[in-house]
Amino acid sequence: MKLLVICQYYYPEPFRISDICEALVERGHDVTVLTGLPNYPEGNVLDAYRGGKNRKEVINGVNVIRSFEIGRGNRKATLLLNYFSFALSASYKTLLMKEKYDAVFVNQLSPVMMGIPAMVYKKKHNKKMLLYCLDLWPASLTAGGIQKDSRIYKLFSHLSTWIYRSADQIAVSSTMFQSYLNDTIGVNSSAIVHLPQYAEALFTEKVEVDKGKQFHFVFAGNIGEMQSVDTLIKAADLLRNDASIQFHIVGDGSKLEECKALSKNLGLENILFHGRKPLNEMPNYYSLADAMLITLKDDAELSSTLPGKVQSYMAAGKPIIGAINGETSEVIEAAACGYCCEAENVSALANLIVQFCQNSEKEQMATNSYDYYCKNYSKERFLAVLEETLIKMEV
Missing domain, CATH: 3.40.50.2000 (Glycogen Phosphorylase B;)
Incomplete structure (x- = not known):
């Protein structure tokens, strides 16, 4: 298959998605990753990726395309800018993409908005989208101190519901995610697959x-x-x-x-x-x-x-x-x-x-x-x- 993978984080950031993509290449698939600029967890974009450098790379057989994003920093305001800057810039890149992929795979950690670029590509090219849910939104916001009756929680509730319902299939890393997506978000249980993580x-x-x-x-x-x-x-x-x-x-x-x-x-x-x-x-x-x-x-x-x-x-x-x-x-x-x-x-x-x-x-x-x-x-x-x-x- 020819796969477009979307995840805000990728090597040299310490996330398992890098190993997953390389394993898919080893199994004969053509994999392109649309990701951001490495800045996790320190919060500052690495020097090697500043000023437009290394926007396209091939890492262990995986084609890597990097979109602009603002570094996470160490404040909630900059973190929010980080989340939305990637969602917007990556969506723009997918809108301009001419290459045809067989399917889109979203490795969804926080924020859930990283699913938006995949939705843009899905709609433009009439392709299906698999979203791998590793962090539940908006539920995870409460752990960060955001109250359920707040405007920001309600905003992200509508946004999360829109993104999750746009996926053709959702894979979940935890069995408890299944009931939340089904009961709270309204995702049909037939569209949910249990896919617990592995270790390198x-x-x-x-x-x-x-x-x-x-x-x-x-x-x-x-x-x-x-x-x-x-x-x-x-x-x-x-x-x-x-x-x-x-x-x-x-x-x-x-x-x-x-x-x-x-x-x-x-x-x-x-x-x-x-x-x-x-x-x-x-x-x-x-x-x-x-x-x-x-x-x-x-x-x-x-x-x-x-x-x-x-x-x-x-x-x-x-x-x-x-x-x-x-x-x-x-x-x-x-x-x-x-x-x-x-x-x-x-x-x-x-x-x-x-x-x-x-x-x-x-x-x-x-x-x-x-x-x-x-x-x-x-x-x-x-x-x-x-x-x-x-x-x-x-x-």
């Missing part, structure tokens, strides 16, 4: 690491408003007198400096911030971990999300300890691969970490984690379902 192969790599005599707990990924990493830091504060426990935070994001400041103000010595690391270095940190950590804000809609790091943690064969509600909590329980407490419950998270250190079944949890991944989240299964869905849409 490198996460299965094992690296020899000197752990000493401590237990190491690792959080890896974006450090933003939704991730509630401060819950982890406050739990570390409760465990500050236990010299056998060491915390590691690997990643970057809008709340990193705030989290560092909190740790410093508390005078913590049991938590290390490693910053953002290249993907190929992540097996070092995963191998260090006795267990991986996951936290999320206490928000009803946000809890329906299954963060992609869950699959990465499981692919690495690591137990998971979480302060998180909803789908992730259910997956950890079903896999019997760790412990979970309510989102933002600091004392409960600290207690679970102590409980894990005292548990003699750590190796079994690790085995359960990897086995559950292989059965439910393998890359081969993901690509088979994605490819089958796209082929059915070819017109």
Whole structure:
């Protein structure tokens, strides 16, 4: 197939869509990606892409076209400008596109507006559109402090409904997304496909690491408003007198400096911030971990999300300890691969970490984690379902 993929984020930004597109090329498809200018998560466009540079690239067989966008910055106003600048500029590019593609695939994270350029191409060329929903809109706005009765929420509610209903098929990464799209948005259940994420192969790599005599707990990924990493830091504060426990935070994001400041103000010595690391270095940190950590804000809609790091943690064969509600909590329980407490419950998270250190079944949890991944989240299964869905849409 000849595919047009639309996603605001792409390599060198740390998103799985790059691996998905390269895998589709390996399976014989001709893939073109329409994306933005790399600026995630730091918020500033990389120098290599400023001033009109590198607007067209070929990366590992994938044709990459970059549209203008304003960097995310570190304020809500600039983030909103970032969202709309890509939607508008990419829509203009699709309007001018003469090349014919068999189908359009939208990898929809936040914002949902990245689906608009696909709708423009779909309407102009009479092609079908598959939208892969990884963040629910407008539901995810509530976690950012926007009230449901506000004008901005109502605006995005109408916008989201318009975009979701315009898709011919919607793939969802979480089972809880299905009921939301069906009941709240009004998407027919027959148009929804369950497509949980997978993890890149490198996460299965094992690296020899000197752990000493401590237990190491690792959080890896974006450090933003939704991730509630401060819950982890406050739990570390409760465990500050236990010299056998060491915390590691690997990643970057809008709340990193705030989290560092909190740790410093508390005078913590049991938590290390490693910053953002290249993907190929992540097996070092995963191998260090006795267990991986996951936290999320206490928000009803946000809890329906299954963060992609869950699959990465499981692919690495690591137990998971979480302060998180909803789908992730259910997956950890079903896999019997760790412990979970309510989102933002600091004392409960600290207690679970102590409980894990005292548990003699750590190796079994690790085995359960990897086995559950292989059965439910393998890359081969993901690509088979994605490819089958796209082929059915070819017109």
